[in-house]
Amino acid sequence: MGKVNRRSFAVRKPNESMRLIVLLFVGGFFGLIIGLSLPTTRPITKLNLPYGLLHLSCIQDKNTDSSSSSQDQLLNDPSKIWVPRNPRGAERLPPGIVQAESDLFLRRLWGIPSEDLTFKPKYLVTFTVGYEQKKNIDAAVKKFSENFTVLLFHYDGRTTEWDEFEWSKKAIHISAQKQTKWWYAKRFLHPDIVAPYEYIFMWDEDLGVEHFNAEEYIKLVRKHGLEISQPALEPSKSTKGVCWNMTKKRDGSEVHKEAEEKPGKCKYPLLPPCAAFVEIMAPVFSRNAWRCVWHMIQNEFVHGWGLDFSFRKCVEPAHKKIGVVDAQWIVHQGIPSLGNQGEAQTTGKPPWRAVKERCGMEWRMFQGRLTNAEKGYYKSKGIDFTDLVLHN
Structure with missing residues (x-):
């Protein structure tokens, strides 16, 4: 019986081998024909594959x-x-x-769309406000002509109360509690939204404007070729001075672009804070400059500390296109509204202290990110960042 089995196996083995060879040959032949018939540009993921391979294809x-x-x-x-x-x-x-691109022009709910706008404002002014500063904002808004769209960012959630002012009914109101103007700006002032405006004013709520006229200000900005600017500052009784000599008002001058600082504050005369510098409290940006600055604003930072030292990266040459307008000046009243929006900490720190500490922390974090980004860029170009005296 064992001999029969061995003989039967020996007879079948060559037949099975031959069948396998034939199947392989036929399969390869048809595969070659299919491959040659497909366009060379068609990706393999477009073939009709079995389910398992089709899953990988998906x-x-x-x-x-x-x-x-x-x-x-x-x-x-x-x-x-x-x-x-x-x-x-x-x-x-x-x-x-x-x-x-879009815009912030208000439109009607009726009529022909092309007839909605009989007049288009050329400039945008924004204020980040709380209702307690309504009198100050009312005075400020009246310094801006009908050429301006007025946009109020409300950090206290109170919006309808502002309708006591006639101009408020035509203004745009955006409300999000306990936020700052840089948080609002990143989310609501995208360059493609504010593209129709030649200049964008981003102002705080605690500015005295008795000696300011917006139309005259813009004339001087154009005359002196400023892409980023601010009105000069006069100290108030509460502030007792200004932070930087660059932003201090100069008598008998229309505009200045450079200043002298105390020893040690300014190593390079054409860099901040001695030139190419305005503060974040009342900056004014041209349309093109804002397109760059918006991209530099970090998404999770809200206070903007340190941004003013980096505005210069968005214009060239910065020491000629950034300046302070002396002939149209304002007073910084120094109202601590942001500190009042903070919350007391479990460590016992008062709200204002916690807010100020975050301001400083964000500044350090921003500088670290910017430095690392510049290092990465120069490294990709084969340039040793440590050899650069000035950051371009």
Whole structure:
């Protein structure tokens, strides 16, 4: 019986081997024919694969760049719209329908849209406000002509009360409690939203404006070619001085772009705080300068400390395009509204102290990020960052 089994196995083995060879040959032949019949530009993920391989193909499709997929559609199906020069995300739209920018112009709920706006303001002024400062803001807003859109950011949640002022009914009100103007700016002043405005004023609520006129200010800004500016400061009785000599008012001058500081405060005469510098309390940006500054604002930082030392990176040459307007000056009243919005800490620190500590912390963190970003950039260009005396 054992001999029969061995003989039977010996007879079948060559037949099975031959069958396997034939199957491999036929499979390879058909595979070659299929491969040659497919376009060379068609990715493998488009083949009709068995389920297991199809699952892997789907994963690969998900990880494939969407622009590459859309470009493939353009190549393989001209009826599919794909316009690379459109803004990111709008490549599938015909260019004639794309509206890349918006505005803050108020419109009607009725009538023909083209007839909504009989007049378009050319400038934007924003104030970050609490209702307790209503008289001060009322005085400030009246210094801005109808050429300005007025935008109030409310950190105390009180908005409807402002309607006691006639101008408030035409203003734009945005409310989020216990936030600062840089938090608002990052979220509501995107460059593509404020693009219609030639200049953007971003002001605090505690500014005295008795000696200020916005239209005259803009005339001087244009005359002296300023892309980033601020009105000169006069100290109030409560502040008893100014933080930086650069922003202090000079008598008999229209504009100044440089200043002398105390020894040790200014190592380089064309860099902040002796030039190319304005403070964050009342900055004014041209449309182009703001497009750069907005991208520099860090998403989770709210106080903006340190930004004013870096505004210069958005204009060139900074010491000529950043300046202080002496002929239109303001008073910094120094009202501690931000400190009052803080909360007492379990460590026993008062609210204002905790707020001030975060201001300093954000400044240090911002400087660290900026330095690391510049190091990374120069390293990618093969430049030794330590050899650069001035940060460009």
